[in-house]
Amino acid sequence: MSFIQVIGVYQTFFIKNPNTLSSYIPIKALENINIEIAQNITFSIVGESGSGKTTLGNIILGSLKPSKGDVLWKGKSIFSKEVRKEYIKNVHTVSQNPFSSLNPRMNVRSIIIEPLIFRDKLTKKEIENRLLSVIEEVKLSKDILYKYPHELSGGEKQRVSIARSIISRPSIIVLDEPVSSLDVSVRAQILNLLKEIKIKHNLTYIFISHDISTTRFISDYLMILYKGITMEIGESEKIFSNPTNPYTKLLLFSVPGQEIIKEFPKVQRNEEGKCPFYSRCPIAKEICKTEPLPPKKISENHISYCHNV
Numbered sequence: 489m490s491f492i493q494v495i496g497v498y499q500t501f502f503i504k505n506p507n508t509l510s511s512y513i514p515i516k517a518l519e520n521i522n523i524e525i526a527q528n529i530t531f532s533i534v535g536e537s538g539s540g541k542t543t544l545g546n547i548i549l550g551s552l553k554p555s556k557g558d559v560l561w562k563g564k565s566i567f568s569k570e571v572r573k574e575y576i577k578n579v580h581t582v583s584q585n586p587f588s589s590l591n592p593r594m595n596v597r598s599i600i601i602e603p604l605i606f607r608d609k610l611t612k613k614e615i616e617n618r619l620l621s622v623i624e625e626v627k628l629s630k631d632i633l634y635k636y637p638h639e640l641s642g643g644e645k646q647r648v649s650i651a652r653s654i655i656s657r658p659s660i661i662v663l664d665e666p667v668s669s670l671d672v673s674v675r676a677q678i679l680n681l682l683k684e685i686k687i688k689h690n691l692t693y694i695f696i697s698h699d700i701s702t703t704r705f706i707s708d709y710l711m712i713l714y715k716g717i718t719m720e721i722g723e724s725e726k727i728f729s730n731p732t733n734p735y736t737k738l739l740l741f742s743v744p745g746q747e748i749i750k751e752f753p754k755v756q757r758n759e760e761g762k763c764p765f766y767s768r769c770p771i772a773k774e775i776c777k778t779e780p781l782p783p784k785k786i787s788e789n790h791i792s793y794c795h796n797v
């Protein structure tokens with residue numbers, strides 16, 4: 489049994505029709521998502537803006553119930569009453585933008601210990617000990633504890649977010665673009681820190697990024713999403729060494745200095761197909777217009793969804 493299973497998940501949002509304002513337009517954010525996540529691995533979700541990464545992250549966090557499908561944790565639905573309370577204690581998040589995710593009116597100390605106040609009945613001494621140990625783990629000095637978010641650098645803010653996310657000792661952390669707002673020089677430090685913390689606490693990471701190259705450093709498994717549909721999924725190194733889906737190739741081609749994909753012809757068709765990538769795909773066939781994407785097994789733990797592989 490997998491640690492986390494995402495089973496046949498669909499998410500449709502309804503937004504007001506700007507023309508009538510009285511009717512609603514459906515936005516298909518996710519379509520038939522199926523994932524198996526083992527414990528203690530980093531599972532990355534990669535795709536362009538609007539591909540459904542945050543929506544899927546929120547569903548795995550349990551903060552959004554999908555329109556259809558389920559998420560199981562140790563075999564049981566995270567949305568069931570009996571599991572929900574326990575699951576919420578076990579999962580935490582670090583979000584994209586440390587500038588807006590930290591409460592500006594709280595000092596660092598209060599921000600970090602807040603999850604403990606809500607979740608656990610610990611003594612003052614126990615809270616203090618936990619605080620000092622997470623501060624040390626994320627390599628922040630004690631001087632920072634009485635500062636406010638606006639007095640911190642981007643890297644320090646993200647370290648505070650990470651300290652906050654691990655203080656209640658969860659087993660799963662959803663990291664939604666944790667380094668994308670940081671300077672390149674700070675990114676590697678934060679990624680290294682996340683790796684260290686994961687090993688120390690036997691954590692399972694769901695790592696969300698629009699940048700496929702960042703995920704290579706940290707992922708064990710990788711899922712490529714496009715317009716809410718899975719394009720390729722599998723062991724990270726298998727996908728990087730043998731990318732098969734045209735959309736994965738486009739993402740890799742867009743990475744400066746990436747030698748795997750040397751060429752990617754630019755295409756723009758004025759019609760949509762069943763394959764969400766049809767209008768941009770250089771090797772599209774007639775069948776891509778009308779038939780849903782078939783799963784093609786490339787090797788053990790590596791599946792590509794495409795009519796042309």
Ligand SMILES: Nc1ncnc2c1ncn2[C@@H]1O[C@H](COP(=O)(O)OP(=O)(O)OP(=O)(O)O)[C@@H](O)[C@H]1O
Nearest residue numbers: 501503515517536537538539540541542543544698
């Ligand atoms: N609450 C909502 N109401 C209506 N539409 C939504 C809502 N949340 C997300 N969407 C739509 O669902 C789709 C997926 O959004 P999502 O935020 O999951 O994408 P993303 O991959 O995280 O993008 P980004 O990289 O920009 O963060 C988008 O078309 C978005 O506009």
Ligand code: SF4
Nearest residue numbers: 763769776794795796
């Ligand atoms: S299914 Fe067709 S259009 Fe879609 S990525 Fe594969 S070849 Fe391209």
Ligand SMILES: [Mg+2]
Nearest residue numbers: 541542543664
């Ligand atoms: Mg997002």
